[in-house]
Amino acid sequence: MSLKPTIPKHEHSMNIENAQVQMRKGILEFCIMHIISRGEVYASDMLDELTSAKIMVVEGTLYPLLTRLKNSGLLDYKWVESSSGPPRKYYILTDMGKQFLEELQSTWGELSDSVNAIVKKTAQQSADAQPADDSSKSE
Amino acid sequence: MSLKPTIPKHEHSMNIENAQVQMRKGILEFCIMHIISRGEVYASDMLDELTSAKIMVVEGTLYPLLTRLKNSGLLDYKWVESSSGPPRKYYILTDMGKQFLEELQSTWGELSDSVNAIVKKTAQQSADAQPADDSSKSE
DNA sequence: TAAGGTACTTTGTCATGCAAGGTACTTGGC
DNA sequence: GCCAAGTACCTTGCATGACAAAGTACCTTA
Numbered sequence: 001m002s003l004k005p006t007i008p009k010h011e012h013s014m015n016i017e018n019a020q021v022q023m024r025k026g027i028l029e030f031c032i033m034h035i036i037s038r039g040e041v042y043a044s045d046m047l048d049e050l051t052s053a054k055i056m057v058v059e060g061t062l063y064p065l066l067t068r069l070k071n072s073g074l075l076d077y078k079w080v081e082s083s084s085g086p087p088r089k090y091y092i093l094t095d096m097g098k099q100f101l102e103e104l105q106s107t108w109g110e111l112s113d114s115v116n117a118i119v120k121k122t123a124q125q126s127a128d129a130q131p132a133d134d135s136s137k138s139e
Numbered sequence: 140m141s142l143k144p145t146i147p148k149h150e151h152s153m154n155i156e157n158a159q160v161q162m163r164k165g166i167l168e169f170c171i172m173h174i175i176s177r178g179e180v181y182a183s184d185m186l187d188e189l190t191s192a193k194i195m196v197v198e199g200t201l202y203p204l205l206t207r208l209k210n211s212g213l214l215d216y217k218w219v220e221s222s223s224g225p226p227r228k229y230y231i232l233t234d235m236g237k238q239f240l241e242e243l244q245s246t247w248g249e250l251s252d253s254v255n256a257i258v259k260k261t262a263q264q265s266a267d268a269q270p271a272d273d274s275s276k277s278e
Numbered sequence: 279t280a281a282g283g284t285a286c287t288t289t290g291t292c293a294t295g296c297a298a299g300g301t302a303c304t305t306g307g308c
Numbered sequence: 309g310c311c312a313a314g315t316a317c318c319t320t321g322c323a324t325g326a327c328a329a330a331g332t333a334c335c336t337t338a
Contacts, residue, residue, distance in 0.1 A: 014168075014207055014208060014211040014213065014239075015211070016239060016242050016243075018293085019165070019168055019169075019239070019242075019243060019246070020242075020243075020246045021165070021293095021326075021327095022164060022165030022168060022293090022294085023165035023166060023168075023169065023243070023246055023247065023250060024165065024250060024326095025161060025164045025165050025325080025326070026158070026160070026161030026162035026163065026164050026165070027162060027250065027254055028326090029158055029161060029162070030158075030162065030254070031253075031254060031257050034257050034258060034261050035257065035261075037261060038260070038261050038264050039264075042285080042286095043285075043286075044284080044285070049257075053253045053256055053257055054249060054253050055250070055253050055254075055257075057326095057327095058326085058327060058328080059285090059286085059287090059327090059328095060287095060288095060326075060327045060328060060329080061325085061326050061327055063285095063286065063287065063288090064287090064288090064325080064326085064327095065325085065326090067287085068325090072154070082284080082285085082334090082335085083335095084283085084284075084335075084336075085283070085284040085285065085334070085335055085336085086284060086285050086286075086333060086334035086335065087285080087286095087334075088284090088285065088286085089285085089286075100155060100158070103155050103158075103159075104155075104158060104159075104162070105258070107158070107159045107162055108162065108254065108258075110193060111162060111163060111166065111194070112251060114192045114193050114194050115166055115169070115170060115194075115247065117192055118170050118173050118174065118188075118192055118194075119173060119244070119247075121177075122173050122174075122176060122177050125177050125178075126177075157324090160295080160296095161324090161325085163295095164294080164295070164325095167295090181316080181317095182316075182317070183315080183316070183317095196295095197295085197296060197297080198296090198316090198317080198318090199295075199296045199297060199298080199318095199319095200294085200295050200296055202316095202317065202318060202319090203294080203295085203296095203318085203319090204294085204295090206318085207294090221303090221304085221315080221316085222304095223304075223305080223314085223315075224303065224304055224305085224314070224315040224316065225302060225303040225304070225315060225316050225317075226303075226316080226317095227315095227316065227317085228316085228317075279338100280337105280338090281336100281337085281338085282335100282336085282337085283334100283335085283336080283337105284333100284334085284335080284336105285332100285333085285334085285335105286331105286332085286333080286334100287330100287331075287332075287333100288329100288330085288331070288332095289328100289329085289330080289331095290327100290328095290329090290330105291326105291327090291328090292325100292326090292327090293324100293325090293326085294323100294324090294325095295322105295323090295324085296321100296322090296323095297320105297321095297322090298319100298320085298321095299318105299319085299320080299321105300317100300318075300319070300320095301316100301317080301318075301319095302315100302316085302317085302318100303314105303315085303316085303317105304313100304314085304315080304316105305312100305313085305314085305315105306311105306312090306313090306314105307310100307311090307312085307313105308309100308310085308311090
């Protein structure tokens with residue numbers, strides 16, 4: 001028992017990276033369904049688009065998510081031969097998926113509004129607390 | 140082996156509620172730190188504000204989150220006697236917490252922009268695909 | 279047939295949201 | 309004093325899901 005001196009130890013503390021990861025969670029699903037809604041794409045296409053939109057995502061996250069969406073009947077796919085490698089799964093939204101996307105769209109809009117309202121309220125209160133500051137008038 | 144007929148079975152399927160919950164994750168932390176940044180508040184204050192901002196959160200989520208933030212040195216608190224019940228923990232941001240909040244603010248801004256860019260691109264492509272539609276011109 | 283590239287899959291670990299139940303302090307009725 | 313009700317904070321246990329890393333499979337080129 002005197003061996004095993006260095007137990008890895010879970011810190012459970014918060015660092016900025018961790019928090020940024022958290023913030024991205026759940027948004028992914030919405031973005032992916034959006035991309036698929038534009039037409040048939042396969043996973044690497046999605047990775048490219050998300051990466052260029054600065055939304056980080058890796059294979060280990062994307063593939064299981066696509067599988068979950070497929071199993072829930074929101075996506076469908078077909079195999080397509082590739083001229084340069086193994087066949088690809090091209091995804092499309094099902095009718096259910098389209099409806100689901102619309103609901104996610106509303107959720108995103110509302111969430112975004114709610115968060116911005118909180119941010120705005122903070123800014124407003126800062127302005128109140130420091131009237132010497134040259135900020136625009138509160139309403 | 141013929142017994143144990145009804146294994147509870149984890150569906151792991153996606154429904155809209157589940158997705159909405161996912162979307163809210165990670166945003167919470169940002170909102171909570173924002174609220175605390177406005178001045179000393181205790182947990183019930185936060186619950187009220189978040190609820191009225193339509194951001195659902197419950198005690199079982201909030202208290203552990205506050206504890207994690209405290210343990211990470213981002214928050215501090217002091218006990219204050221209440222005239223109508225048990226004492227309350229009033230939270231404030233530490234200097235580290237203030238810096239952290241600024242970084243979260245950037246992350247939120249960028250994430251929000253990225254998502255909106257994806258949404259916009261979809262809208263634009265729909266307009267292209269259906270020129271008969273009376274949408275505004277694409278750029 | 280071996281090497282390298284592309285694409286999809288699986289396993290294991292960890293973080294965390296949350297329901298439910300618990301602790302503790304205060305006030306008011308009896 | 310004792311008990312019920314209200315308020316506030318805390319803990320346990322389960323389910324979910326992000327992701328690193330390792331695995332499988334197909335295709336091309338040499």
